[in-house]
Amino acid sequence: MVRRMLTMLAAALLVPALAPPAHAAVQGEVYVALGDSAASGPLVPNQVVPDLGCWRSDHNYAHLTARAIGAGTFRDVTCSGADTGDMYASQGTDLGSVPPQLNALSQDTTLVTVQIGANDVGLTGFIEDCLNLLPPPVGDACNDDYIENGQDTWRLKTDALRPTLVALAADIRARAPQARVFMVGYATYAPQNGCYPRVPIIRSDANYIRATLMYFNRMLAEQAAAAGIGFIDLQTPSTGHDPCTSPGVRWIEPYVPAAPAAPFHPNALGMRNFATIVTAAVSAV
Structure with a gap:
């Protein structure tokens, strides 16, 4: 994912909160943030050390929530390119490997947010495949590429992830038995019908991306409920702040970013708003 993100950046230079049983956030929380690039904030100022290969911002929503x-105590181990396997095993980045994210948990951890799963199903490649500099009939729609034998392969991969997420939630609770655990969903990456050519994804593909991401977020919410942890919805509040909206309004940057952020990733404004949403969820009484 990181290499694909760098390729896209090079091209640019020439993506209501539910809470578990009420517990008020208290001073002295031991907070651990887990997740992928949607949580880490690649290129959002300021990128922090150590683990520069994770493209982690000190103004991502976890830092602001903390x-x-x-x-x-706050430990942010979010890392661009992470998938569920990187919760358990070392993750390789362009600048070296980082430890398994679950290693950041401890018996005294009281709060965990985890935003993961998009890389397991290939979200970045999915959106990149749908970029289309020329509209039909010259350019081809991408949505039919994901239909095989009458089945949507993207949804099949999404469904296959369900037991993995329930097991991950159980493993988090085993390592951090005192913690309130929240699974964080993904934001709105495409409005109805898109905005071609402002964002070069044609109408049918924009609607496909929108529908499949809605399905993915529903899956996350369902698995959080099945695991008995909270779910924080970023999709609903980010509607109207997608990559098709103007700078200063959008929370997710388009293919050619106008603010420091990776393409189809949250910008600083998005991270501030996501922090408000996450803070309200974890502080709910």
């Missing part, structure tokens, strides 16, 4: 709730 400050808002007055966390006593």
